[in-house]
Amino acid sequence: MKSAPVASHALPADRHVLLATVDGTFTPGGKRLAGPVDSVEKLAKLIEWAPGNGMLRPFRLPDNESWSSGQVRFLGSAGAALFGAAPADDAERADTLGQLSGPLAGLVDHGWELRRTGAGRLELAKGSGATRVAAEVMIDVNPWLMDGGDPDVGRCLTRWAETVGVLPEATAAQSGQAVLEQIMVARTGRKNSGAVVTAAGAPPDDVNVELRIQPEWTAPEYVLDRGFDHAEDLVWLEQECPELASAGMLTLGYGRPQRLTGKAAQSEAAEDRKFGLWLVTFPPAGELGLPPQLPLPHPAMRVDEPAQAWITNEDLIGLSKTVRDGGADLSVEQLKVAEALVWPEQTRVLDTWAKRLRGARKVLAPDPAVRALVEYAGRDYIASLTDADHAVWLAAIAAHIRFRGRRAAMRIAREYRLWPLYMRDAAMIYATGRDEVTGEHIELSDTDSTSLGRVMVTRSVELSDELILAAVTAENHAELAATLIAAVSAPVPTWIQTDTSGADPATGRAGSVTVSVESQGSTETSVVQGNSDSAETQAKQAASAAAAIVREQGLQIPAAVLDVDGLWLPDGTRVDLPEPIVHAGQVAQLVYTHDLGYRLSPTFAEPGQIWITEAACRQFGIDVDSIDKYDRDKSLRAATEGIDFITLALADGWRFGGKTEESGAVRMGAWTRIYRADGDARGVFVALIPGMDPDRKVMPILQGASAAQIARRLQLLANALGYPWKINAGVTAIDLMVQTRTRSWTRAQWMNEVLAPSTTSEPYGIGDVERDFDWSRPPTSDEACCRYVHAYDRGGSYVAAIAGLELPIGDSVHHPEGTRFDPKVPGYWRVAVPEQQDWRLPYLLNPAGLKFTEPKWMTTPTVQRALELGYDLDILEAITWPRHGRVLRGWYERFLKASTDLDTYDPDTRAPRDLDADAARNQSKVVRTRGVGLIGSEQFLKGKTGYSPERRLHIIAKAKANIAYRIDQIGQATGNWPVAAITDAIVYISNDPDPRSAWPGPKETFGRGYGQYKPAGSSLLTEHTQFLTGGGYTGMSALTKPDEWAAQMSAGDR
Incomplete structure (x- = not known):
């Protein structure tokens, strides 16, 4: 029997980790040890019992001086009985220290020690010397280890620890960071083992550098039209693991940066420059002979005017390359360096880190699920370097990836006379056909290279007349981008779990510990003992899920405006209504009829909205003249009580959100959520314009606007903000804060830590x-x-x-x-x-x-x-x-x-x-x-x-x-x-x-x-x-x- 390959720094998970699920307690290898840990007493006994049986053993850290305790991980909702975890549809909120320490506090009276070790985790310890037992207790409600597509958390954890050499953390980004921290700990106190670096050193507050690889861009109209000529397929072309490809090869700076100006800055920017940031002035891009079929080489550049920006060494190198090689033929002298920030020390900080992950990725080639987790950890850790002490590293890596993508695009243009239709970060969308000479399908993948960073086609879809029509008739950048992205949307992973209760003869594993997703937004942890669904059924389910995602991605119209002459859409289209509207439910139905809503992610969209004009409100029997401008919402609710517009909707099975009056009467305010009693409780929003403050300082989109203009303005606002207007400015602002969570924070951390309400009072005066x-x-x-x-x-x-x-x-x-x-x-x-x-x-x-x-x-x-x-x-x-x-x-x-x-x-x-x-x-x-x-x-x-x-x-x-x-x-x-x-x-x-x-x-x-x-x-x-x-x-x-x-x-x- 041939076992899976193991790295030299392997960590045996079964010796150090136990997994608690709703069905029992298991080793990562799948061996069942006991039933669910649903009481404090059971948890204490488990921690006392396990070390004597070769489990929950502490492990030595790379400095050979420190030790880390073993872990008990509660998966999914397994901790609910013990810690009072949140319901399944809100499970991520369980990640709080209070929910852990509260139930465990009683153990202190029995000689146990409690020590916080991180967000949503703490260490339980008892005794001293040789009799001391300890374990870190961790809640893992939605394990990111499932993100590779395999629901067997135990197997993924085992293979991760074997190949990467550290235990995975709560998120992919934190897991990538743990690898770097282990490397730096190992170097501490050792000679000739490499620099111990944890941060670059923050630049001054007035220095801002571009952290994006490539902002979203779509091709000009003429490129789009030509791109579809003789094309047969639409392909998604992306760099393979671009972060891992770039991070290890770049020399990055650290220490306290020195600020230089004038000639000193210009001299430092010459050849053999140190790691730094450089304040340059880009000449107008229109004067540089750059191909208009590509975005500009730096996001701060402008076509018709000079632009000033701080850039990295990688930007200087990339810009100096010829246009043929993706650059701009710009010398340092042409960029007019005005200031510089130069870091005193530099080294390939992430070289060993990148080699560790690249090595694990190579070992895991036969295991695509865990291999994907390694890739996610590398990607997300680099993306998380947005804080002041690391941002310059991220900026350099982003620039390196950007110019590598430009080189690839210029190569494809030379070889096939094709230009991208869409670019974002390290990915591009092309329309491809057949080679004019050979008649073979054009292959854009860089098959001549095996190095990370090469461009590879990862998704492809056949071009249809409907897709081409939708693309060429798109009204704006956002609509075209949404059309192209939806067309090449990645399929839902369809990993099929086939473990049985017996040991697998190929792996020797006794079973599998999985978190199986049973419905959207809910998780249940279980041990899979077999597979009752046929492959055909699973394929249908996967296809259905993929179709749902595509449908959701198509939602790009946040609102339409209903007037007496019809329904107005953002593109200026007026839709005639097939029958007179007599109640609010018919208004709400228009959202579903016309696919209104605004997509925020592949699987979530804000509900669609119908705004009703004053004239239409009057037509529906609302006494607009009775609305008090000093208390619009209250007077509007009074004006709508008992009118047919509401009562007929109730009789037709529609329900209204918000408070119901003590009398039982249902009313409508300026904004009302309406939903079907037997349908989606999220419903839709109906907004009554007369209930809104028309003052230009409050609702400038209403100033002098027709119904068609209001619809267009709402669309423009949503596209620009990436979020639709909702209820009022305050609600929109706070919801947008929730939406702009970065990858460095889990949703639980974002809600329960970053956006948790403050408890610190303002000092007097x-x-x-x-x-x-x-x-x-x-x-x-x-x-x-x-x-x-x-x-x-x-x-x-x-x-x-x-x-x-x-x-x-x-x-x-x-x-x-x-x-x-x-x-x-x-x-x-x-x-x-x-x-x-x-x-x-x-x-x-x-x-x-x-x-x-x-x-x-x-x-x-x-x-x-x-x-x-x-x-x-x-x-x-x-x-x-x-x-x-x-x-x-x-x-x-x-x-x-x-x-x-x-x-x-x-x-x-x-x-x-x-x-x-x-x-x-x-x-x-x-x-x-x-x-x-x-x-x-x-x-x-x-x-x-x-x-x-x-x-x-x-x-x-x-x-x-x-x-x-x-x-x-x-x-x-x-x-x-x-x-x-x-x-x-x-x-x-x-x-x-x-x-x-x-x-x-x-x-x-x-x-x-x-x-x-x-x-x-x-x-x-x-x-x-x-x-x-x-x-x-x-x-x-x-x-x-x-x-x-x-x-x-x-x-x-x-």
Whole structure:
């Protein structure tokens, strides 16, 4: 009998791990030891009994000095009886320390010790010396070890430990990290064993680098049309394990980076450069002769104008390559390096890590399920390196993968004259046909190479006329992308479990411990003793599941608008209704009839929405005139009570979500969930437009809009944000926070740790410092001789502050006597506020000019900026958060994308080219502004998901600190100082009537982007001095709007 290959660093899982399921307790090899562990007493006995029988043995760590305890893993819902795990459809929420330690606390009285070892896990230990027993207890509700397609968790765990040499962690990313940590532990204290490196070292907060491989891109229309000529198949071409291919070969930096400017930065960027980041200016891409059939080589590049960005060594190398090889023929000199961040040390940090995983992958070639797990661990660990201390490594790896993909695309173009129709990350979609010479099907896979990173066709579908028509008639990028992705959607894995209760003669295994998915969203753990379903039945089930996924992926219309003349879809189509609508159930049915809904993942979509206009509401018998504009929802509910529109729907089997009145009456508000009594309880949303606040500051998408325009604006907003508008700005903002979880967090960690409601109270008086600027000063005698004042608004000031901001996670720690200030650690700091040093600018530590008589609390960004401005601060007391991260970066990126995608501003006319896109852009502003405010609202969010006053205060503080930085930079460089500041606007005096050329700051800081400044209003100084008094500033409303001021200048009135 030939056993499976085992690596030299193998870890025998049966000696160290036991698996507890609802059917019993097993070794990973499948040997049944006992029944379910459903009581504390049984768990204690198991831990005491197992070591004497060769199980739950501790194992030595690679440093040969430390030991790790064995593990008892509760799979699926096995821990419910003992720990009170959440119901199956919400099982991930069981991953909390409280649910573990609470039931086990009674063991302390019997000599047991409890020690936390990680999220959702702790160690139980008893005794000392040779009689000591210990085990780590871990809840694994939805084991990621099933993700390879094999439900036999025990087998997968065994093979993982044998080939990788560590036990798998709770997620793929954490499992990949565990491998690196083991390697670094093994090097500790050993000579010539390699560098012990755990982090790169964070760049300054104002340095942001591109972490994406390739943002989603679709081909221009003419490429699409030509691509389908003579094509027979649509293929998905992707790099094979691109992260593992790149990570090990790259030299990565570590240590504290040095910042260089000017000639020093340019000299460092020359050949034989150290690992670094480089602030470059890309020339307009349209001048470089790049193929328009591919996306630009760097996401920050622009076709018609220069663009500045921080890039990595891999970007410099890739950009210097010829266009033929995927580059841009750009030398370092052409990129005009302005600044550099150079790391003092460098090595191939991930070389041994990548070799370990590549070796395991090779050993596991006959075992595709576990091999896939190794690939997921490598991929997800690299993708998780988004925190400040590792992001530069991720940026370098992403750039390396990006340019390898471009080289492949250029090779295919040369060999087959084919261009991709779609690109995202390390994957491309092509339409392929037959070779013109040989008549054979074109094979795009790189079969001449066996190296990881080669491009391989992994999915293929025959092109149909319907698919081609759907692609060429797609209205926009998002619709085309959705069409192509859905067409080549990966099939559902169909691993068939055929274990029997006896030992397998090929493997010697006694059975299998599996977590079998019985229905979507629920898991049950069991031991498979046979396979009752035929292969034919399983194939049908797999096909059905795949079809369901494809149908779900097709949902890309979030809402339609119902008016008296029909139903309006986002593309401008008006659908005539086959019969008059008399009740709300018929309205809800329109969602299903027209496949409304918005896909967020391959298996989940937000419910579709029908918005009803005022005219249609009147037609349905709703007394719109009785709606009170000061309490729209309450008065609308009163207006809909007892009307036929609702009662007839109830009689027809429809049900209404929300509270039912004490009288039993059903009413409708501005938003109502409606569902079938015998159908999907999620239902659909029906929105009554008269119940919404039409103010442009609340619902700009309703401003001057027809039914067709509202539908289009809702579509534009959903596509730009990647999430549909739902109920109100606050709900949309918080739901989007939930949706933007990164791979480095499990859903349970994201909900129960990152977005768990805060329990830390705001220190008294912190709002005196952490507030927006409200300041003015009288002009100097020289300034009084000037003619104009211009105000400049900082774009997306709050949300722009989030990008590099470390935000608190979890519980805080109080330091009554203060502690050393660390700019990377979020915190509240009580400080004796010194006197202001410079009267020419607003005071960062007293932004509203209040009278302070005692020390004040402030946040980390404020303290950091004050120290940088030269203030000496005495910290008297502190509250800090030891756990922190850039947890809202994904949320910020959604709004950045929306702001960019929906910006149709025409600099010549100073107006938007597309009013619908402009309205959707303004609506996204409402969401982000309301979101920042809501997370700190005790009235509306306390005790609920996302509640975090400390995060709100840190965001406000960072925005204020950024404004203070820019004011000081401009003043020191040019001698121009503001005369007023209010919230995110600053006011300067000038003799130049044009606010664009009068902007005193660097050119790159002027514009409509996040963190840039744009004109907000102008005035004659003589008419504005009344607002420049030395107190708060109230003059914004007295300024002439930019477009009106420009018209007056053109007419010669200024």
